Amino acid sequence: xxxxxxxxxxxxxxxxxxKAVNNVSIHVDEGDIFGLIGPNGAGKTxxxxxxxxxxxxxxxRVKYRGRDITGLKAHQVCHAGINRTYQIVRSFPRLSAxxxxxxxxxxxxxxxxxxxxxxxxxxxxxxxxxxxxxxxANSLNTMQLKRVEMAKALASxxxxxxxxxxxxxxxxxxxxxxxxxxxxxxxxxxxxxxxxHLMKLIMEVCNRIAVLCFGELLAMDTxxxxxxxxxxxxxxxxxxxxx
Numbered sequence: 001x002x003x004x005x006x007x008x009x010x011x012x013x014x015x016x017x018x019k020a021v022n023n024v025s026i027h028v029d030e031g032d033i034f035g036l037i038g039p040n041g042a043g044k045t046x047x048x049x050x051x052x053x054x055x056x057x058x059x060x061r062v063k064y065r066g067r068d069i070t071g072l073k074a075h076q077v078c079h080a081g082i083n084r085t086y087q088i089v090r091s092f093p094r095l096s097a098x099x100x101x102x103x104x105x106x107x108x109x110x111x112x113x114x115x116x117x118x119x120x121x122x123x124x125x126x127x128x129x130x131x132x133x134x135x136x137a138n139s140l141n142t143m144q145l146k147r148v149e150m151a152k153a154l155a156s157x158x159x160x161x162x163x164x165x166x167x168x169x170x171x172x173x174x175x176x177x178x179x180x181x182x183x184x185x186x187x188x189x190x191x192x193x194x195x196x197h198l199m200k201l202i203m204e205v206c207n208r209i210a211v212l213c214f215g216e217l218l219a220m221d222t223x224x225x226x227x228x229x230x231x232x233x234x235x236x237x238x239x240x241x242x243x
Contacts, residue, residue, distance in 0.1 A: 002029035005160055005191050006051070011060035013050050020046040022215040023060070033182065033192045035206035035223070039235070043215040044195045048162055052084055053077035064160070078108055083158035087165035089145040093138035097129060097148045100137055104155030123151040127181060142169045150181070160191045167198045179204055
């Protein structure tokens with residue numbers, strides 16, 4: 001049986017009277033590609049932000065590898081072994097692709113400059129970055145930036161990686177490539193949690209899914225089970241799920 005790498009216990013985040021996340025308990029096993037889905041406003045990003053330390057929870061606990069990390073700041077969570085990418089890519093536009101990746105290796109993994117340089121080159125090769133590593137970030141397209149961001153996150157030495165809407169803005173060919181890359185990352189010992197709207201990606205790569213609606217957990221199981229759940233179909237997926 002796989003070890004639990006991440007657990008939330010009754011996790012809640014309220015903004016005044018708005019219960020953005022309400023009493024959510026999920027667990028992600030080591031080696032999972034775990035999908036977090038739901039309609040807009042369901043609480044997916046808020047849940048991710050609470051786990052990652054962007055927001056403190058109103059109630060509940062977060063555990064990473066059995067350690068209580070509830071309320072840690074974002075940089076502390078990152079140093080503990082959890083890193084993330086963003087739907088809107090957050091690069092350093094006036095740095096090269098190589099130097100963007102070195103940021104993670106130097107400031108999180110604490111590598112010296114020469115080691116960080118070599119690590120960044122290896123990771124750009126791993127994510128199949130298609131142009132010169134010295135290309136400035138502000139001249140890269142969406143797919144190239146997403147690959148840089150994934151390499152930068154991996155440079156931190158994380159063991160749990162959050163991918164937020166990684167398929168957004170990609171062509172069908174680019175989507176196939178990113179699916180291959182997600183699996184490659186998992187096969188190299190990194191557990192993945194994906195927040196995603198594109199069901200094609202979720203169905204192809206995830207072994208387990210949690211569904212949120214209005215801040216509450218509707219279902220958590222394999223894709224095959226979840227996508228046949230009447231509550232899920234009614235709340236979110238509808239009859240056109242497998243398009």
